[in-house]
Amino acid sequence: MKTIHRLMESIAAAAREQSLGISAVNAAVNQMDQDTQQNAAMVQENTAASSLLAAQAARLRGLLAQFRLPAHVPIASDAPETEDPAAGLSSLAVAGGLR
Template identity: 55%
Template sequence: AAKEIKNLIQTSGSQVGAGVQLVGKTGEALRIIAGQVAEIDELVANIAASAQEQSLGLAQINGAINQMDQATQQNAAMVEESTAATQSVAHEAEALAEATSQFRLSGAVSNISAARRPGLRRAS
């Protein structure tokens, strides 16, 4: 019985030694994993900082595009106003040309007429 107990103790001692080695390997693996987790954490923090910078850049681009859109809309409105004013002037010029086409003036009469109109000078 003592011999069996001695064998069991030796076997247990060997198994405990193997267990200690496995625990040591497990501890080393956990240290490696912890180091890799720290590296991943740093990378994620860098990605988050880059994403924040990109977000700010996109916000600035969006603001510039909004300003360009407003300027484009203002330019379009001014073009419409200019077109309307040009058409109005063209119609008024046609009406003036039609109104003045009814008058027939000879050289002498036109000089007298021109002298009577305020702000106009006689032709020489």
């Protein structure tokens, strides 16, 4: 009789342990489901933002196409190189008697 009682206690303990394990798995699956739903919502938001940005870029290209520049307009890379503006400060300081 004691053997049967111990076996039943062992089975009951194993069932409780299994129940705890199943609860942990269930909690993990629920968390993954929430994460998946959040990711799907973020993908939708990013898709909408990307579409809006693409539309705004197309509109900006259209607006910029209205501007016409002469054949050659100097740009920053065409400008002659100048010496460092700070290099002339020491000679100005000497000339002004600041040294």
